Amino acid sequence: MTDLLVDIGNTRLKWRLQQQGAVHRSGAILVRDLNMAQLQAILPEAAGAMYWASVGDDAQGLCVAAWAHEKNIPCHQITTQDCWQDLTNGYQQTQQLGVDRWLAMVAARQHTRNAVCVVDCGSAITLDYVSAQGHHEGSYIIPGARLMSQALARDTAQINITHRALENIHPGTSTAQAVLAGCFQMAHYGVCALVREAQGQGYEILLCGGDGLAIANELGVTYVEQLVLDGMAQLAGLHQL
Template sequence: MDLLIDSGNSRIKWAYSQGGQLRAHGSAARGAGIPDAAQAAWQAGPCPTRVMVANVAGHRFAVQLDQWLQARWQLVAECIQVNPDQGGIHLAYAQPERLGVDRWLAMVAAVHDTTGPVAVIDAGTALTLDVVTHDGWHEGGIIVPGIELMAEALLRKSSGIQFGTQGDMAATTTGPLGTDTHSAIEKGSLYAVTGAIEHALARRGATAQSGLSVIICGGNAALVMAELNLQCRHVPDLVLRGMQIIKGGG
């Protein structure tokens, strides 16, 4: 039994892989170290044969994870790297090692789960979109700040924009436009993200008749899906599924 860990910029996800199935899924917000919820879940779970991690959280997290695994199970994590010879995808990047491992694994899982061309969206701290043809050719993608990151950057860099009172911060609107600073920034950030997706796919020539499937994952997937004028399939554990395929040599 393998423990698979997807360590992103703001969250960590995990699942156990056995017999081709993922089970005992979990996730937690990632702070300065390994979240308490993750440690508790791993301590309560079985001792894995090996631990595999897709890490975009940086070297410090990798060191912390290895220290924890050594102390608990005398194991060292196997850190997955982008390998253009695995996964059945011909990457568009001239330097494949510069592609985020989470993007690669999400594409691997999406391609193995569809028969035609597929667009893969990861709506997390950053929002990424990648398109892969029916025969596994990666056409390329886009990266934009995610909804929260975009809003935070606007507030941090614009001293004239203030949320104002606590009541203003708590205000919400169900209409298409914001009715206070907080909701206006939220709406603007959401529309910027979804507009980027739809514009990129329109420029690519993706239409309802093109047979393009759209698969989405990430913490803001539900929010983005609700606003897109596209038929999307939500696969929350897409990166973990990609890890499972790679570990099996797929």
């Protein structure tokens, strides 16, 4: 059977169509564009079932579920759990742990049985620490460069920032460039320092998220592009990693 996996993040909706573990198609859209027309245009209808998870608002999840209902595709929402196999949630209130981070840890547990630090470099940067026994030991959450620059622009007068990819990370020659470069450097060096600290403590490192590849290449650690969707597939019993 062909299965459709959908991950609704803070910035992007990521999806992939797979059959018996083999990925046939995949894609993404910005969640600000999320509506029925967009879903009609991008999501494949040839799915026997859909599995979805969301850290966005309820309306986004309802939109995805409504699309599946309209296409007569059985729809299964994935949420954060207390435990899965030997992986245990370390949060005092289970559901406060974002489902994307839970799924990334599920996938990471299949990649390695060593102690592992899962680093997701998305809109926010999260680091989740899992012991060799599978216990989630805790987390760090820090704003990504875009969120930091947005906060500075919102709370400081006369800063007008057009968000775009940085051509370099040298000191800026305008206020907007200086903010973007400074926030990028803060996020970049913060992640690198925490990763090196985790390595020194014996953790294996797995990175994911849109800004994670550059850091993974710099530090020589493993990057898995679709770690969250891998975890969703694993949790749903669709394939073995």
